[in-house]
Amino acid sequence: MPQHVNASAPPAPPAPPAPRRTYDARRRRDVAEEARRTVLARARELFLAQGYGPTTIVQIARAAGVSPESVYKKFGGKPGLVRAIQEQSLLGVGGPPAEQRSDLAQLTATDSLALMEQFGRFATEVGPLEAPIVLLIRDAAASGDADMADLLREVDDVRFRRMLRNARQMAARGLLRPGLNAFEAADVMFACTTSELYESLIMKRGWSAEQYGTFIARTLKANLL
Structure with a gap:
């Protein structure tokens, strides 16, 4: 009598593991x-x-x-x-940050008058973004908010250091008026970039951004060159 043969099919191989879902870190x-x-x-x-x-x-x-x-x-x-x-306001309105463009303008400028006009354009771009926020900080600090008082001091300190850096770059390239040192030039630039100036001329007197930028460029020319 023939031996019985098990005709059952062999077990199916295990299904391959489902592909792992890639983690889209960039997204x-x-x-x-x-x-x-x-x-x-x-x-x-x-x-x-x-x-x-x-x-x-x-x-x-x-x-x-x-x-x-x-x-x-x-x-x-x-x-x-x-x-x-x-x-965020200091970045300007698109493209490379305004401070980077300012640095590049100083490194490549061959005409000091054109550089002052460029500074005026930067003020026209950044002023409407930054000045209202700095004025908000100022008013909150004046009301007694200690955090805002600290932030206001920090903002002013950072701005002055930025202006001193600008002035030193200009001095190194011979773009400042003879006899004018970097600290005096930085003070002029610091005064021209106060939010209070923006407040006085644009918010109170109704100047356009273009008038404001032109005024800053002319003031810088008169006092630095």
């Missing part, structure tokens, strides 16, 4: 940066419309479509938000 960074920009934009609008004190993180988060916790995690509260908005 996540892009989404996070877009959320950051949205929070800063909504915060800027609310701060300038309502003032520093009355504006809350809850209002900002609601306007930006995020949670208050995420705002605190990213910025640490209102002082951190204002600092980030002020720093």
